[in-house]
Amino acid sequence: MNIQQIEENLISEIKLDPIQAKTFLLITCHGKMSPSQISSKLKISEDLALKTARDLMNLGALIDITKTEFEAMHPRFTAVNMYRRLCERENIEFKRNKIVDSIGVLLEKPYEDARTK
Secondary structure, three states: OOHHHHHHHHHHHOOOOHHHHHHHHHHHHHOOEOHHHHHHHHOOOHHHHHHHHHHHHHOOOEEEEEOOEEEEOOHHHHHHHHHHHHHHHOOOOOOOOHHHHHHHHHHHHHHHHHHOO
């Protein structure tokens, strides 16, 4: 599965919007970033980058290291965490989702590589 497929699965299974999915993948695969870095890499406004990062924090995808830097948690934990929160919001029974599990597994190596440069 490639990054495009993972992005599509984040949108379909966890109900992220496309900018949220791209931002999550960017930070997961490249490490902590500021809104200005996110803005530059995704070619979006800095305000949108900040709002998206904050929204992802509320969804359980990111943490704020400082007031100006955001970091992803380990993807195996994060993918399931975001899915669990989706189930709570939509009043759906939380149970194992193989697609969500695969997102975490597939992002594990890029996540670790970005943090052991």
